[in-house]
Amino acid sequence: MAEGLIVKAVSGFYYVYDQNEIYQCRARGLFRKKKIKPLVGDIVEYEAPNKEEGYLLQVMDRKNELTRPPAANIDQALIVFSARQPAFSTAMLDRFLVHMEALDIYPVIIVNKEDLADENLHRELVYYQETYQSAGYPFHLVSGVTETGVQKLDDYISGCVSMVTGESGVGKTTLLNLLIPSLQLETAEVSERLGRGKHTTKHLQLIPFKDGFIADTPGFSSLEFEQIDEEDLDVCFPEIRERLPSCKFRGCTHRKEPRCAVKPAVENGDIASFRYEHYVKFFEELAQRRRY
CATH class of the missing domain: 3.40.50.300 (P-loop containing nucleotide triphosphate hydrolases)
Structure with missing residues (x-):
């Protein structure tokens, strides 16, 4: 058993990089039963008698997933x-x-x-x-x-x-x-x-x-917010995130609430207006998605 990195996945085969060598592997049936799909970038445990007949044994914990x-x-x-x-x-x-x-x-x-x-x-x-x-x-x-x-x-x-x-x-x-x-x-x-x-x-x-x-990576023509909720959107804008402690209300959405620290920063130019407009647009998009 060894540890490596999946660098490519094509047609059910996973290509694992380990010490400058590539091993072609398949996933055990256990992965399907547990609904685990190995991804490019996964660190895995595998076994391979040769470079073309290996098997994945375990996917290690991920720091993120796209x-x-x-x-x-x-x-x-x-x-x-x-x-x-x-x-x-x-x-x-x-x-x-x-x-x-x-x-x-x-x-x-x-x-x-x-x-x-x-x-x-x-x-x-x-x-x-x-x-x-x-x-x-x-x-x-x-x-x-x-x-x-x-x-x-x-x-x-x-x-x-x-x-x-x-x-x-x-x-x-x-x-x-x-x-x-x-x-x-x-x-x-x-x-x-x-x-x-x-x-x-x-x-x-x-x-x-x-x-x-x-x-x-393949080019994108659009990006949908599939892993983000509107209440978490403000922390994804650094210039908004740093002002959150100064907002009067916890959970402020920075749109209509009084004594918001973000809106004055937009008005005086400390936060670019186009960035704030995008924040509001994205927030409304996420809120509408949840309603439907």
């Missing part, structure tokens, strides 16, 4: 957006950030294709960069995913399990190809008609990299 894509034990996410083609969206970015906060995954924001931005858009991007950095998020503007841009990420990637995520067509796969040239992953052009890229990543896979692992 439903889409299905993965576990992710330390951080490199969230890639583009300045244009497709256009940068703070609403979509905030959806990603809420998910990462809820799962205790450290987010690093990367906005690619800055070189395609005109002067007005560039000023907007710098404002967004300052806003997110003041909330505690690393935010990098990159003029095309190049080796120079990738060097900015070295300090984040080493020694942990990272995933590269974001909308389709923003340069995630290009980023991975620069990080690990031997991969030669397929990339696709952005559709001019739809304004978004084709999905080039078919299966989630963890790739050994710099004393850790990094994963490409």
Whole structure:
């Protein structure tokens, strides 16, 4: 019996990484009876007489679990957006950030294709960069995913399990190809008609990299809040979370309650109005979901 990490799962086979070797394993019937589905990122106990006929014996406790894509034990996410083609969206970015906060995954924001931005858009991007950095998020503007841009990420990637995520067509796969040239992953052009890229990543896979692992994930066109309740939403916005002790009422939703500490911070500019508007929109979305 040995311990390893599931780095890929395809058609009922689980590929376990252990000391620079990969073992192809199946799950015992016990997993189905207990309704346990092994995920990429799981630390498992397994036994394998050879590299192609192994069996999973146990899935160890998870620190977090993602439903889409299905993965576990992710330390951080490199969230890639583009300045244009497709256009940068703070609403979509905030959806990603809420998910990462809820799962205790450290987010690093990367906005690619800055070189395609005109002067007005560039000023907007710098404002967004300052806003997110003041909330505690690393935010990098990159003029095309190049080796120079990738060097900015070295300090984040080493020694942990990272995933590269974001909308389709923003340069995630290009980023991975620069990080690990031997991969030669397929990339696709952005559709001019739809304004978004084709999905080039078919299966989630963890790739050994710099004393850790990094994963490409299929691009998303939408994100539903499946693991979050509205009463927990405020803690997923750091600039709101830090003001919770100053609200008069415990359980304040920061919308209509008197003596709320959040609304004055929005009015005086300490909390960006667009971030607060997204909080209110997400809150109402979650509340409506529970009603139905």
